[in-house]
Amino acid sequence: MQSRRVPRTLPAALAATALLCSGLCSGPLRATPATAASAAVGWDTDRAATAYAANPAAVTASGSENAGTVPGLAFDANGSTRWSSNFADDAWIETDLGATIRIDRVVLDWEAAYGKRYVLEVSDNGTDWTPFYTETAGTGGSVTAHTYPQEVVGRYVRMRGIQRATPYGYSLYSFKVYGGEPAPASTTRTNLALNHPAYSNHYQDAGTSPSYVTDGGWPADLKDDATRWASDWNADRWVTVDLGAKSTIDTVDLYWQAAYAVDYQLQVSDDNRTWRTVHEPSAADIAARRADVQSPSDATGLHDSITLPTPVTGRYVRMLGQERRSFYNPAPYTAQFGYSLYEFQVWGTGGSASAAYPALPADQTGTYRTTFFDDFTGSALDRSKWRVVRTGTDMGPVNGESQAYDDSPDNIRVASGELLLHAKYCKGCTQAGGGTYDFTSGRIDTHTHVDFTYGRVSARMKLPLGDGFWPAFWLLGSNVDDPSVSWPASGETDIMENIGYPDWTSTPLHGPGYSADGNIGERQAYAAGGTADQWHTYAVEWTPTAMRFYVDDRLVQETTRNVLESTRGQWVYDHDQYVILNLALGGAYPAGWNKVTSPYWGLPQSSVDKIAGGGVQAEADWVKVEQKG
Numbered sequence: 001m002q003s004r005r006v007p008r009t010l011p012a013a014l015a016a017t018a019l020l021c022s023g024l025c026s027g028p029l030r031a032t033p034a035t036a037a038s039a040a041v042g043w044d045t046d047r048a049a050t051a052y053a054a055n056p057a058a059v060t061a062s063g064s065e066n067a068g069t070v071p072g073l074a075f076d077a078n079g080s081t082r083w084s085s086n087f088a089d090d091a092w093i094e095t096d097l098g099a100t101i102r103i104d105r106v107v108l109d110w111e112a113a114y115g116k117r118y119v120l121e122v123s124d125n126g127t128d129w130t131p132f133y134t135e136t137a138g139t140g141g142s143v144t145a146h147t148y149p150q151e152v153v154g155r156y157v158r159m160r161g162i163q164r165a166t167p168y169g170y171s172l173y174s175f176k177v178y179g180g181e182p183a184p185a186s187t188t189r190t191n192l193a194l195n196h197p198a199y200s201n202h203y204q205d206a207g208t209s210p211s212y213v214t215d216g217g218w219p220a221d222l223k224d225d226a227t228r229w230a231s232d233w234n235a236d237r238w239v240t241v242d243l244g245a246k247s248t249i250d251t252v253d254l255y256w257q258a259a260y261a262v263d264y265q266l267q268v269s270d271d272n273r274t275w276r277t278v279h280e281p282s283a284a285d286i287a288a289r290r291a292d293v294q295s296p297s298d299a300t301g302l303h304d305s306i307t308l309p310t311p312v313t314g315r316y317v318r319m320l321g322q323e324r325r326s327f328y329n330p331a332p333y334t335a336q337f338g339y340s341l342y343e344f345q346v347w348g349t350g351g352s353a354s355a356a357y358p359a360l361p362a363d364q365t366g367t368y369r370t371t372f373f374d375d376f377t378g379s380a381l382d383r384s385k386w387r388v389v390r391t392g393t394d395m396g397p398v399n400g401e402s403q404a405y406d407d408s409p410d411n412i413r414v415a416s417g418e419l420l421l422h423a424k425y426c427k428g429c430t431q432a433g434g435g436t437y438d439f440t441s442g443r444i445d446t447h448t449h450v451d452f453t454y455g456r457v458s459a460r461m462k463l464p465l466g467d468g469f470w471p472a473f474w475l476l477g478s479n480v481d482d483p484s485v486s487w488p489a490s491g492e493t494d495i496m497e498n499i500g501y502p503d504w505t506s507t508p509l510h511g512p513g514y515s516a517d518g519n520i521g522e523r524q525a526y527a528a529g530g531t532a533d534q535w536h537t538y539a540v541e542w543t544p545t546a547m548r549f550y551v552d553d554r555l556v557q558e559t560t561r562n563v564l565e566s567t568r569g570q571w572v573y574d575h576d577q578y579v580i581l582n583l584a585l586g587g588a589y590p591a592g593w594n595k596v597t598s599p600y601w602g603l604p605q606s607s608v609d610k611i612a613g614g615g616v617q618a619e620a621d622w623v624k625v626e627q628k629g
Contacts, residue, residue, distance in 0.1 A: 043217025044227055048095045048157070048177040049077045061093040062086060065169050074175040082111050085161070085169035093175065094158035096126065102195045103152045103179040104211055104227075106133070106145045108159065111171035114140030117162035118170070122154035129158060133566050136558065138165065145566045148209035149199070151357040153182070180216055184353040185245065192249075192351035193241045193317070193344055200239040202489055204230040204338065205513025205569040210239045218255040218342035222301030228257055231321070231338035232512055236484050239341060240318040246270060247350030250311040252279070254319065257340035258299035262289040263322040266306060268314030275320075278312050286323075295328045301342070317346050360561070361544035361574065364454060364628045372450045372579075372625035376419045381412060385450065388412060389443040389582075392433025401470070401587035402600045404430045404437040412442035419444075419620040421471070421583040423464075425611040438600075439611065443582035451478045451576040452625060457495060458539035458550075459581070460621040463532040466610050467594045468603035469500040470584035471618035473538055478576035488515035491572035493547060496538035499590040500607070502531040505538070507549040507557045513569020517592070520568060522549075524556040535621065542573065579625065583618045585611070 051058045052075035061071035063086030071093050074083040085091035106120055120133040132152045133145040157177050161170050183194040193214045200210040208230035219226045231237035252266055263286045266279035281289070281304075289302075321339050329335035374385050381388070389395055391404040403423065405411075410424050421442035430437040463471050474497070477490030492510035508521030530536065530552075541548040549557040561571045591602030599605055610616050 043180075043215065044178065046077065046176040047097050047101060047179060048075050048175055051095060051098045052076065054098065058096040058098060059093070062088070062091045065171075069171070074172040077174075079109065079173050082171055082173045083175075084111070084113065084171040087167070087169050089161055089163050091170055092158055092160040093170075093172070094126070094156055095175065095177065097155050097157065097177065099181060100124065100153060100155045101179040102182050103132075103147050103154070103157065103177060104215060105147060105178050106157065107174065107176040107178075108143045108145070109173040109176075110138075110140040110143070111173055112140070113164070113166045113168040113171035114138055115159075115161050115163070115170050116165040119160045119162065120145055121158045121160060122152050123156040123158070124154050126156045129160075130154075134560070134562055136560070136563075140165065143567070144207070146206040146209060146211075147566070148206070148211040149357055149565065150360065151197075153356070182353040182355065183351060185351050187349055189250070189347060189349060191345045191347055192243045192247055192349075193346040196244060196351075196355050197242045197357045198229070198239060198344065199242075200229060200231065200237065202232045202234070202237055202512060203570055204232055206565060206567055208340075213239055213341050213344040214241060216343070222255065222303065222342070223258060223299075226342060228340055228342045230257075230259070230340045232489055233336065233338050234484060234486075235321060235324055237339055238318050238320040239339075239344065240272070240316055241344055241346060242272070242355045243315050243317065243346060243350065244352030244355030245350055246313055246315050247346075247348050248311050248313055249317065249346055249348040250308055251347040252304075252306045252308075252317065253343070253345040253347070254302075254304040254306070254341060255343040255345075256301040256304065257342055258296065258301050258325070258327075259337045259340035260289070260302050260325050261319070261321045261323065261339055262286055262325050265320045265322065267318045267320055268312050269316040269318065270314055272316045275318060276312070276314070278308055279306050289325065290323070293326050293328060293334060295330065296337075299325075299327060301340075311348065317344075319344065363543050363545050366628040368456055368626040368628055370624060371452065371455070371627045372446070373622065375417060375622040376414045376620065377417050378414060381414050381419070381444065385446065386444045387447055387449060389445060390432070391437075392435075396433055397435060399584070399587040399589065400591070400601050401584045402437070402603055403439040403441040403583075403585040404432040404435070405443040405582070406430065406432070406440040408440065411440050412444060417621070419581070421581065421618045421620075423469070423583055423585055423611045423616040424614075425608060439585050441583045441585060443580065445476075445578055445580040447476075447478065447578040450625065451578045452627060453574070453576050454542050454544065455625050455627040456539060456541045457579060457625050458537055459495075459623045460535055460537045461496070462535050462619040462621075463498050464500070464583075464610075464616045464618060465502050465531070465533050466500045466607040466616065467596065468586045468590040468600070468607045469616060470497070470587060470590055472497045472580070472582055472584065473620075474580050475540070475542075475577040476580055477572065478578055488512055489570075489572055491575075491577065493540060493542065493573065493577060494521070495540045495549065496551075497589070498532050499593055499602075501593075502533065505532065505551065507540075509547060509559060509564075511569055511572045514564075516588075520559055520564065522557040524549075524551050527552065527554060542577075544574065547573065579623065581618070581620060581623070583616075
C-alpha cells in the first residue's frame, strides 16, 4: 500500500541547486548529510519523502541530465516530476533517512528510461553498502521490492545502476522507502515488538508477508487491505515475533482483518523451538466467533487485547492458528480463507533492538557429481528408480486434462534405449477413479525412490507436435501430499512444458503468490530453427539462491530467490523435490492458447485423429540428476 501523495513546491535549497546546473549536471550532487534523526512519523509513511522534506540535502546522486531533473524530484511526493541521471550505466541516487530504520520495502516508479540491471543497497554510514535487491532483467514501470525475509536495517538507501535499458540515463518519478525504528531494550512498559523481525510458516505473497505485523499500524475500520500478514488457506498456520532478548510480557494485542482466527493459541519461547501456551480464547468466545458468519464484503476484523493473568517471560511470541473464520462467499455455502493479521503488539519490559532476521542460505561449494541416471537401456522400465502413476489410485484428475494415466505397456514402455510415453484413444474404454476416459497416457516419477534438494537436473527428449499435446519434464515438492502443505506451497519447477507448438517450450515456477496463470516463467524459442519434435536437452540448475533453466545448454531463464521473494512470494524450494515425466492431453494450459472447447477442452479433432492413428508419444533418451557434495 503506497502512502498518499501530497504535492509540494520545490524547496528553496533545491531550487538554488538547480540554478547552478547548466545543461548536463555531471558529478556527484552531494551535500552535507542530515545529522538529526527524523521527527516521529506515522505508520506506513514514505520515509524518504519525509527526510527530504525536512532536509533537501538528504538526497544525493551521481549527476543529473539537466537542471529540470535534479535528484530531489524523485523524493518530492509529486508523481509528475522526476530525476534523470547523467548518461552512464554506473549512475546512482541515494537518500539519508535521518535515522536508522528496519526497511519493509522500497518502491521505484520508473519513467521510460529505466534500469535493466540495478541494485538497491542499504548502509549505516553512507560509505559501506550492502545489497538487498538485485535486478537483472528490469522492465520499468512501478517496482516494489519487499525486503522480507532479509535483514535490511540502515540509515541510507541507494539505487546503483549497472546497465541502462535505453541510451539515456536512469529516470525515476519516485523513490520511496517504508519502514520504522526497531523498538530498543526498555525498562519501562512498551510495545517490544515494534519493527522487530516476524516469521510465519506460510504467507500468500510478497505483499502480505509476516513482516507487516510489527510495522506499527492498522486501519481504523479493521477492514481495509492495508499492510498485513495473510496466511494461505490452511488452519495450522502461525506467525512469530522476535523481541531480541528475554522479556517480561504482560499484554498482547492482535489487530485482525476480517479473516481472523476463531481459535488460536498464544505461546512464548526462549529458543524459538520449545513453546509454552499462555492464552487461548474461552469456549464462549470461540463459539461467538464461530457463529459470526458474514459475507467477505460485510465482515470486519477484531481487536483481541489479551492481558495475561500473570506476566510471562520469553524472547519469542507466537500466534498459532487452530481454526479459521467462515464466510458466506457467496451465500448459501460457507468458505474459509487464511488468517489475516494487521498488527501483533507485545507489551512489557526487556527486548533488544538487535533482533535480526537470520542470514539466508548461500550457494553450495564443490563440484557436481551424478547421483541419479537412467538411459533406458533395459528391456523394461526400471521400477527401482521410477514409480508409475495411475489416475484414481495415485492421483485424481487435474487441470481439466482428458487422459487417465495407466500402468500399461500401451502407455509406458522402454525400447531401443528410449522411454516412450504413448497416448492411446478408445471411446469410453477406461474407468478410473469414478470417471470414464476416452484417452490413456503415461506418467512416471521418482517419488520415494529419488527425492533430493538442489542439483542440476536434465533430460534429452523428443516431443509430439499437435494442438493440446502437453508433455512435461518437471519437479514437484515431495511434501505435496501433506494436507498441511499441499500445492502450490509444495513448490513446482517445470523444466520443460510444451503444448504441441513446434517452435517453443516454457519454464514456469509455481509457489504461493505465483501459481497457475500467475506463475513465474518464460517461453523459449529453439535456436537455429529447431523444433520440438527433434532431440533437445532440457535442464534446470537448482541452487539455494536461484533457478536457472537451459535448452541445449543455452541459459533461457534465471529466477533468483532474491527477486522472487522481493516481488512475488515465498521461496519454497529449500526442501526435497522429485522428478516427473508425463504426457497429458488437453486441459487448461493448452486451452488457454488454442481456445479449443470441442470435442475436448484444449484438444481439437485433428489431435484426436493423430492419437487414434497411434503415433503420439513423448520420448526420453536419458534423465540425469547431479548434485554437489
